[in-house]
Amino acid sequence: METNKMIQVELMETAPGLASISREHPFKLPEHYFEKAEVAILESIKINEAAKEVLLSENKEHLFKLPANYFDDLPGSILYKIKEEEINSATSKKGIVRFVGKNKWWMAAAASVLIVISLSIFKQAAVPSFVSTINNDTTYLLLESASALPDQMVVDLYLESQATTFTNSVIANNEVNYLMEAADLNNEYINSL
Amino acid sequence: MSTSNSLLQEQQIISDQEILIAFNDASKKEKAFTWLLHRDQKKIYWFIRRMVIDHDDANDLVQEVFIKVWKSLAGFRGESKITTWLYRIASNLTITFLEQKKKKFSHIELSEGDDLKEKLYSGTYCDGNKIQMKLQEAILTLPNTQRLIFQLRYYDELKYEEISEITGTTVGGLKANYHIAAKKVEAFIKETD
CATH class of the missing domain: 1.20.5 (Single alpha-helices involved in coiled-coils or other helix-helix interfaces)
Structure with a gap:
């Protein structure tokens, strides 16, 4: 009670406007909430306890059966398996080396x-x-040296350029024409072949 | 009805010592816990409810608090009052709940405060006069920790020493926080009047 008065005095000094307001709040409750909540809390606790008991129960280890002397034999069988695997891996390594060595x-x-x-x-x-995919620089070099190329090679390039599409031909049609000029060849000569 | 009331009164003044002794006796454990529920559940509920606004959220948190208490009461060392310890558990759970809510709202425009305000005005179990609603709205503008301190002092009327045990904040820090909070709440009410 003394605290209540002290709190009120303190509030009057700090925030007198707030101190004059009623402390009642607008929150309501469902009917008989606290009685029901008590029951609900105890119910949840009981459910948790029951679950815990099942989990901690000594009976849990009897849910599954084991072969006789299982745990006594377990270390031996594990060691046996480890050794067996070691032997197998050593044998397979040797086998590969021997095969390569022999042959x-x-x-x-x-x-x-x-x-x-x-x-x-x-x-x-x-x-x-x-x-x-021959590039333009290569074509240029080819044209530069066209006069030195054998006539038959120039003719072959011309015929190929006529027979294939632009993308597949070694060089483009107009470039072949320059090539032919550079090699002193013309269509009449080609036609006469 | 009168018997039940007198029984309730008896249980309300039951001491921590009596509860602890009975709780550690397996045959009286549940009875002791029921005494504790009768004595403290309303305080804890209202403290949580004023913090989270929504009745269903408060109900979930109250259950969580008391289930924790059931699990740990046997190991309670009595360094503080049981009620103070209950408030500490409730504060931690409530702040965690509100922080999770804040994270949930961090990527959308609506803030956690807006959500609580909406619950205040549209909640099933909220129905107060204009002043009561405005006071709650003003309290909702405070940061969560400051709001918690304000609630513990203003509504629960706890001593600063008790609030210090609950929150782990120094008495000086609490006084400063409460003073600032009261000023802010008063200013909000005046501004929006």
Whole structure:
């Protein structure tokens, strides 16, 4: 009671406007809330306790059965498995080494053949794509040296440019025309071939 | 009815000592806990309710507080009053709840304060006069920790020493906080009048 008065005096000094307002609040409760809440709290506690009892119950270890002497035999069987795995992995490593050791000349020859075949396939596949992506600088160089090219090569380039699309041909049609000029060749000559 | 009232009165003045002795006796444990519920549940409910506004949220938190108490009361060392300890548990749970709410609202325009204000005006169990509503609205403008200190002093009428035990703040700090909070609340009421 003394505290109430002290709090009121303190409030009068700090915030007299607030001190003059009633402390009643606007919050309401459902009917018989506290009685029901008490029951609900005790119910939740009982449920929690029951769950805890089940979890801590000594019976839990009897829910599952074990083979006779399971735990006595367990360390031995684990060690046996570990050793077995160690032996297996050592054997498989040795096997690989022995195979390679015995057949190293035969394997080296096979690898060489494989490399040669792969390279020839790569060369065949790579050349067209390389030629088709020939850039402008390369074309310029080709034109620069056109007079030095054999006539037949220039003719072949011309025929190829006529037979293929722009993107697939070695050089573009107009570039072939320059090439032909540079090589002192003309359409009449080509037609006469 | 009169018997039940006198029983309730008897239980309300039951001491911490009696509750603790009975609680540690397995045959009286539940009875002791019921005494504690009768004695303190209203204080704790109203403290939480004024902080979270919504009845359902308050109900959940009260249950959580008392379930925690059931689990830990046997180990209670009696360094403070049981009620102070209950307030401490309730404060921690309430502040955690409000912080979670704040995080939930951090990415949208509505703030946690706006949400509580909306609950104040649209809640099922909120119905007060203009002054009462304005006072609650003013209190809601305070930061959560300051609001908690204000509630404990203004409504629960606790001594600063008790509030210090609950919040872990120094008495000096509490006095300063309460003074600022009271001024802010008064100013809000005057400004919006």
